[in-house]
Amino acid sequence: MQNVTMKSKAACLFLLLSLLFMGMDGNGQEQNERDELLKQQKVLKEKIETLRREQDFLLFERALYATDSKYLIINLGAKKGQLKYKNRVLKDFRFTASANLADNALKPGTVTLTKKKEDPGQRHVLLFGKSLVILWKPPASSPYAKNIPRISLSKGDFQSIFYAIEEGAKAYLMK
Amino acid sequence: MTPSPGWAGEATAPATIDALRDQLHAMEQEAAVLEEENLGMMRMLKEMEDNDVYLVVDTESNRLMMRQRSKILLTAVVGTGSRQFVKEETGRNWYFETPTGSLTVLGKERNPVWIRPDWSYVEENMPVPPENDPDRIVRGVLGKYALILGKGYKIHGTKYTELLGTHFTHGCISVGDKDLETLYRSVKIGTKVYIY
Numbered sequence: 410m411q412n413v414t415m416k417s418k419a420a421c422l423f424l425l426l427s428l429l430f431m432g433m434d435g436n437g438q439e440q441n442e443r444d445e446l447l448k449q450q451k452v453l454k455e456k457i458e459t460l461r462r463e464q465d466f467l468l469f470e471r472a473l474y475a476t477d478s479k480y481l482i483i484n485l486g487a488k489k490g491q492l493k494y495k496n497r498v499l500k501d502f503r504f505t506a507s508a509n510l511a512d513n514a515l516k517p518g519t520v521t522l523t524k525k526k527e528d529p530g531q532r533h534v535l536l537f538g539k540s541l542v543i544l545w546k547p548p549a550s551s552p553y554a555k556n557i558p559r560i561s562l563s564k565g566d567f568q569s570i571f572y573a574i575e576e577g578a579k580a581y582l583m584k
Numbered sequence: 585m586t587p588s589p590g591w592a593g594e595a596t597a598p599a600t601i602d603a604l605r606d607q608l609h610a611m612e613q614e615a616a617v618l619e620e621e622n623l624g625m626m627r628m629l630k631e632m633e634d635n636d637v638y639l640v641v642d643t644e645s646n647r648l649m650m651r652q653r654s655k656i657l658l659t660a661v662v663g664t665g666s667r668q669f670v671k672e673e674t675g676r677n678w679y680f681e682t683p684t685g686s687l688t689v690l691g692k693e694r695n696p697v698w699i700r701p702d703w704s705y706v707e708e709n710m711p712v713p714p715e716n717d718p719d720r721i722v723r724g725v726l727g728k729y730a731l732i733l734g735k736g737y738k739i740h741g742t743k744y745t746e747l748l749g750t751h752f753t754h755g756c757i758s759v760g761d762k763d764l765e766t767l768y769r770s771v772k773i774g775t776k777v778y779i780y
Binding site: 439442443446447449450453454456457460461463464467468470471474477479492494496497498499500565568569571572573 | 601604605607608611612614615618619621622625626628629632633638640642643644645651654686776778780
């Protein structure tokens with residue numbers, strides 16, 4: 410009789426342990442699935458960001474096609490730019506970037522030319538608010554060259570662009 | 585442009601797996617919508633583009649480019665307006681500048697003839713003849729070809745090839761003989777000319 414009781418106790422214990430281990434295994438599966446879903450989420454998030462940036466640029470190009478003004482496309486990564494009018498390229502140019510521009514100081518998107526600074530005897534400057542300065546071979550003492558990210562063009566390219574665009578002109582920065 | 589369906593742009597880990605699946609689904613939908621919209625816009629922008637050759641004149645660097653889409657078919661050193669004034673004793677004056685903006689090739693000429701305008705006589709301190717005076721007709725100074733841009737402006741040849749690359753004209757765009765021939769053969773009436 411005592412033997413039978415012992416056997417049923419052992420069976421109960423076995424059953425309980427099995428249930429416990431099964432539960433633990435279920436939790437592990439759930440964690441794996443959760444990790445997998447989070448990974449997918451991260452990938453999707455990056456994809457959506459890329460698509461949004463792409464859309465932003467396409468909207469810019471579409472909007473500028475409808476206007477009568479020239480605009481700039483500045484590829485910060487490739488250090489190349491274009492002067493465009495109604496989606497047609499008028500000029501290609503290359504530039505060098507200041508150190509603070511290389512530190513990801515600028516976000517992709519649209520900036521507006523707020524000031525064409527034309528000081529007699531000094532080098533001209535194109536100011537895009539407090540976001541960006543375009544000039545040629547920056548003079549060491551330029552007050553604009555200190556904090557604002559800047560790009561420098563060759564004299565010829567800069568002169569062409571300086572007289573081609575008006576205040577209010579748009580530039581699109583892309584990485 | 586695209587409303588965020590559900591996940592509101594922030595990927596924070598939700599409490600349950602089901603909630604996470606819902607969030608992923610919403611993100612997949614948003615990505616699909618964005619992709620479709622971008623594709624549509626790209627197609628639209630592509631349709632706006634054309635295969636037409638167009639000319640670009642940079643009056644600062646005195647360069648002309650013939651372009652087609654992203655290709656540069658020709659780069660020519662040209663002469664543009666001198667940016668100088670000529671004054672007549674009567675008070676009339678002229679400023680010689682190449683017009684900027686979006687122009688169109690309105691016509692093509694072989695062996696163009698120059699009809700000397702008044703300023704040409706004033707510039708040389710000569711008496712200005714009557715408007716239809718045959719003296720005004722000068723042959724052989726504009727090269728073999730000319731592309732007419734309207735309002736008296738043309739892209740034409742020049743005898744002063746040594747001045748190409750400088751601002752020396754009275755507003756027209758002067759081109760060397762070889763480049764002029766290429767332009768004449770490649771450009772059609774209606775071709776766009778962007779001058780800046």
